Amino acid sequence: MKNKPWFPVLYMFVVTAVFSSVLIGFAQMTRPRVLANERLAFERATLEAFPEITVPPSPQIHSLFNTLFEKSEDAAGAYVYRKDGRLVGYAVPVAGKGFWAPIRGVVGVSADLTMITGISFYDQNETPGLGARIVEPSFRGQFEGLRVGAIEKPIGIRPVSEALRDNEVHALTGATQTCVRLDVLINERLSEWLAAMRQKGGGQ
Amino acid sequence: MSPTPIKPRQIMLNGLWRDNPIFRQILGICSTLAVTNVVLNTAVMCVSLTLVTALSCWTVSLLRNWTPRNIRMMVQTLIIAFYVIIVDLILKAYWPEMSRNLGPYVGLIITNCIVMGRCEAFAGSNPPRLSFIDGLFSGLGYSFVLLAISVVRELLGMGTFLGIPMPYFSGAYWDKWIIMVMPPGAFFALASALWICRSIGAKEVKK
Numbered sequence: 001m002k003n004k005p006w007f008p009v010l011y012m013f014v015v016t017a018v019f020s021s022v023l024i025g026f027a028q029m030t031r032p033r034v035l036a037n038e039r040l041a042f043e044r045a046t047l048e049a050f051p052e053i054t055v056p057p058s059p060q061i062h063s064l065f066n067t068l069f070e071k072s073e074d075a076a077g078a079y080v081y082r083k084d085g086r087l088v089g090y091a092v093p094v095a096g097k098g099f100w101a102p103i104r105g106v107v108g109v110s111a112d113l114t115m116i117t118g119i120s121f122y123d124q125n126e127t128p129g130l131g132a133r134i135v136e137p138s139f140r141g142q143f144e145g146l147r148v149g150a151i152e153k154p155i156g157i158r159p160v161s162e163a164l165r166d167n168e169v170h171a172l173t174g175a176t177q178t179c180v181r182l183d184v185l186i187n188e189r190l191s192e193w194l195a196a197m198r199q200k201g202g203g204q
Numbered sequence: 205m206s207p208t209p210i211k212p213r214q215i216m217l218n219g220l221w222r223d224n225p226i227f228r229q230i231l232g233i234c235s236t237l238a239v240t241n242v243v244l245n246t247a248v249m250c251v252s253l254t255l256v257t258a259l260s261c262w263t264v265s266l267l268r269n270w271t272p273r274n275i276r277m278m279v280q281t282l283i284i285a286f287y288v289i290i291v292d293l294i295l296k297a298y299w300p301e302m303s304r305n306l307g308p309y310v311g312l313i314i315t316n317c318i319v320m321g322r323c324e325a326f327a328g329s330n331p332p333r334l335s336f337i338d339g340l341f342s343g344l345g346y347s348f349v350l351l352a353i354s355v356v357r358e359l360l361g362m363g364t365f366l367g368i369p370m371p372y373f374s375g376a377y378w379d380k381w382i383i384m385v386m387p388p389g390a391f392f393a394l395a396s397a398l399w400i401c402r403s404i405g406a407k408e409v410k411k
Contacts, residue, residue: 002270002272007272008272008274008275011270011271011272011275011279012275012278012279015267015279015282016282019282019283019286022286023286023289023290026290026293027289027293030293030294030296030297033297033298034293034296034297034300037296037297037300038300041300101307123304125304125305125307127241127385127386128241128242128245128305128362128385129241129242129361129362129382129385130382130385130386174382
């Protein structure tokens with residue numbers, strides 16, 4: 001049988017079918033976990049964008065997220081953060097190109113739309129030790145309490161050597177490209193979102 | 205023609221040192237350059253590659269008497285891809301942070317010449333047990349060179365080891381060599397590793 005001309009074709013077909021079936025089964029088995037992991041990373045980042053929330057261990061993140069946040073049509077695609085029925089702020093997902101790969105994160109904005117409460121990233125692949133330091137508290141912490149700029153752009157990231165205005169933070173040394181792109185992606189999404197919110201008459 | 209019998213000890217030594225994939229055969233350099241800037245990422249990459257190589261060699265060897273010669277490369281690629289996808293799925297499901305850190309490099313194990321090289325050069329004509337040992341030790345030979353490179357790069361570039369700040373290197377006296385964690389640093393470190401390992405190898409040959 002091995003010498004028949006059709007044998008390689010049949011052989012390849014059978015081998016492929018066997019291996020692919022195992023893979024498909026395995027992928028189906030792990031799929032819920034993979035999706036849940038992605039969701040969890042996003043929910044954790046959302047909680048982190050509001051420093052007043054103490055982020056619980058992973059198993060409790062989902063339930064806490066659901067009690068505090070709600071996706072709303074009125075918030076132009078952002079998540080509304082309510083505590084005891086009172087509006088505390090908005091979690092605005094931001095995403096765009098980083099230096100190497102897309103950066104995705106969440107910006108927390110106060111209820112009156114004038115202040116950034118915090119920022120957190122849940123997907124980035126910047127250079128370890130340089131651009132990847134955007135996830136460290138020393139960098140992220142600078143965003144807490146920033147006044148959203150009325151003119152030009154909502155926020156700004158400036159080189160360490162320059163003086164800051166009250167809507168600006170210092171960039172990371174050695175990660176200029178990451179910071180330039182971060183500045184662009186945050187501002188693009190944030191200005192768009194702020195404009196939509198102000199049109200709706202929000203932000204009193 | 206029967207293949208010359210080869211002892212497991214011989215195979216282990218070949219994979220680890222005499223035919224080391226990195227500094228002898230210069231295979232798998234893409235991932236060597238790409239993932240060695242942080243020790244933890246390197247460690248996971250090494251475990252993944254070692255597992256994939258060992259299991260692929262084992263499977264290729266199991267099927268070797270059935271696989272028609274003219275389509276053996278296709279079958280090998282299929283088997284390698286199979287194991288790589290499984291590793292990738294496991295990381296995505298159970299260690300998502302690591303999966304993100306390694307980015308596309310897990311998937312690129314498929315094209316890693318070490319895996320295909322061992323399948324083609326050894327597993328295709330040797331029994332499963334020996335092929336498994338061969339794949340395993342080629343993977344380990346790759347791993348120890350990569351780990352050595354990554355320890356040096358992380359220490360010099362970030363002053364840490366496995367993310368833990370090291371005395372002296374993380375202090376104010378040490379001016380961090382940022383270039384070591386950037387792509388050029390990988391070339392310097394790899395070249396130095398080749399130089400050192402080959403110098404030692406040359407001495408052995410003289411004796």
